[in-house]
Amino acid sequence: MKILFSLLLILIVTTVNAQELITYPLFPPNTQELNDLDFLKEELKDKQIVMLGEQTHMYDDIFEMKTRVVEYLHKQMGFKTLAMEAPVYDIWKMNQQGFSADGFNNAIFSVWSKSDQFQRLVNYIETNNIKIIGYDSQILNEQLFIEEFFDYLEKQKITLRLDADDFGIVLDGLLSNYQYEEQDIEFPVFEKELNRIIIALSKLPDTEANYHWLQSTKGLLSSAQDAYHTKNAIVTSDLTNKNLNYRDKQMAENLIQYIKRFPQEKVMVWADNIHTMYSNPNSGNVQAREFISMGRHIKEQFKDKVFSIATIHANDSLFDQTTKTLHATPIKKGSFEDQLQKQNKPYLYISSNQEAMHTPMETRLLHFVDYSSERLDLFHDGYIFLNNAPQAERNKKETDKKQLPTIPDRIMQVEGSFKGQLIDDTSKLPIAYATIILADQDIYRITDSNGYYELPFAPKTKTNSSLHVQALGYDDYTVSLHKLPSLILLKANYDVLDELIITKRLTPREVLRNAIKKKGDNHPIVPINFTRYSHNQIFKNDTKILDFQMLSKNYLQSYVELYRTTFEVQQVKWNTNKLKNIKNTDNLFNMRENPIQYSNVLHKRKYKKFKLSFIESKDPEDSNLYVIAFETERLGWNYTNKVDPSRYSGRIYINQDNYAIVKVVETWESTLDAKYLESMYKYDNSIKNIALTTAKDESTSIYKDILNDGRYYATNFSFRSHRENTYQNGEKNNFTDYVDSHLFDIKTINVERIDHEYQKRNKTLLDRVSYNQEFWNNFFKENSQYLK
Secondary structure, three states, rough: OOOHHHHHHHHHHHHHHHHOOOOOEOOOOOOOOOOOOOOOOHOOOOOEEEOOOOOOOEEHHHHHHHHHHHHHHHHHHHHOOOEEEEEEHHHHHHHHHHOOHHHHHHHEEEEEEEOHHHHHHHHHHHHHHHHEEEEEEEOOOOOHHHHHHHHHHOOOOOOOOOOHHHHHHHHHHHHHHHHOOOOOOOHHHHHHHHHHHHHHOOOOOOOHHHHHHHHHHHHHHHHHHHHHHHHOOOOOOOOOOOHHHHHHHHHHHHHHHHHHHHHOOEEEEOOOOOHOOOOOOOOOOOOHHOOOOOHHHHHHHHHEEEEEEEEEEEOOOOEEEOEEEEEEOOOOOHHHHHHOOOOOOOOOEEOOHHHHHHEEEEEEEOOOOOEEOOOOOOOOOEEEEOOOOOOOOOHHHHHHHHHHOOOOOEEEOOEEEEEEEEEEOOOOOOOOOOOOEEHHHHHEOOOOOOEEEEEOOOOOOHHEEEEEEEOOOOOEEEEHHHHHOEEEOOOEEEEEHHHHHOOOOOOOOHHHHHHHHHHHOOOOOOOOEEEEEEEEEEEEEEEEEEEEEEEEEEOOOOOOOOOEEEEEEEEEEEEEEEEOOOEEEEOOOOOOOOHHOOOOHHHHOHHHHHHEEEEEEHHHHHHEEEEEEEEOOOHHHHHHHHHHHEEEEEEEEEEEOOOOOOEEEEEEEEEEEEHHHHOOOOOOOOHOOEEEEEEEEEEEEEEEEOOOOOOOEOOOOOEEEEEEEOOEEEEEEEEEEEEEEEEEEEEEOOOOOOOOOOOOOOEEEEHHHHOHHHHHHHHHHHHHHHHH
């Protein structure tokens, strides 16, 4: 027995020693030296494809560590092609113009383009003439893609067998919102048509253009199948699940077809760990078992020519960008990450080609937080380990609770309040979603579906304030509170017209179609500069928490494409600031503010899906205008530009002589119940216990021929958003944002380009300038209208 025990003890000790992890220490990510990576010459011997993964797309240090590997592979091992997890189409278009840092950053996803550390890779690519390809099936510049896709099919004499406008609308929703809506084309019909087009494209000569259009069209089919068949998202923090299968299969197919065309190239593949892994149907993670990764497809195709490297870390916390939640992620004792952390080295490389990696270990490779038991050598051929990988600060936001310690999160029910109802003076029907304003008290509300409203009572309110009512299609109504009736009758400020009389046999659709067709004639199509004065206010629970005025210099390339407006902050005047830490302007402005560029009712295909009617405005200034009322029953992003279901309606004012668009009024109204909020925002703690959310957004845009050149330029954007939450216990809270912008000093000659800031913010920061009292005194003296 003693001899048997001794033999068993020797066996255990020998096994433990044999299973100790062999690691290679690495230099820090920002190091320029690369000789610590010399072990890769043996690891990657005879490899043609090296896949470089990253543990989600949120760690700048990981980007830079991967860049060091790219530099080594290029300098020491002859790899000259980098395949990015970026759209096939967008990278191809970028390459047609010749590589540039701006062009590349525009063609990739912002998780990389906004990273300072990633720019090391961008600079290296540019300096060393690295060949860049994309392999993702997604599209970034979807509008340009759709138009060029139609042009390409026409050039190749491939005729669509479906209605072209409906086909374009489906593509737009698919590419911009990753949803398939069957109102226009049933999915089996759309799928059949795409397959027919793919067969036709595959018969064309193997040219660069034909290849890219074929792969992009296959990507459309993959995206459509993904959107259609993924009816209900798998709500999980797992990094892998079967919902990713369509995309991963197509990404693999794109890479496979490229390498077949260029069989001698040595290719580096930049992606997330989940795409570069060899997925395992026997995984300890249940969600991951049905996932078939891109890496698995690539491995099956190219066998031993492939090598996959993952990057992992041992952070003890993680900020989940989707749920805006800070998770504790303690390192589990005995796990893979724990063993690496105990080596007390900040950066390590671990080869899977060692005995210790053949034994299952606990790891969070497949999950944000939780561990599963995995044979790690079956997922990747090697691992780069960072003991600590700081998350990019650009992705973290302070919560309202931290920023606003003096503002209550909810409003308790109070006894005193003003209650009433709005009724249409003619039909006697209630008016829903009207805006109720007590301007002196900074109080905003919207009426419910039955036209009712309730405003909190303050002792001084009844004698000092007036109530203002605004509703689209009705005269504004103002009354002193001491005369406020319980029932307010609003008069319509328009009449519905007989379209044959007013328009000489033109229908609203024909007038709107002409206005859309003449956008390029009536509105700017060349780059412009302009100065913008903006007054921004934010209210929480009827308390003003932000109020500032800003002057900025702006640049816009054209009204007829989806170009973003870029700007430089020049002057700022702070009136109220209880947010304290706020300095970035990214979330303070409506990014889709110009309806001529963005509104779907002014889209050359989608306008046909709106209900349109002529109305006669009672404003004498509108006498020479066509006024078209619009609304749609379609509540999704593809028509509303809103993530949540919203009723979208408004007015479009069009010159009768030249069809120039001179004014657009838009409203969005939504009511979201607890069931919807729970299904869409399951992990968002801010929606817990909310029974109902009601919201209304209002936007007015005005255009004038201010330069007397026959083109109508935006001179005013006004936007107001109000949201009210009602909790299960009857308590409420509300938020109101208001931005009023005036545009002037428009220039079309000697235009100064203002580049978008991808990485560090400078020109767009509010604290880049100090308050200049003399400037603002002079400005308001010369522009007294902005003091109102």
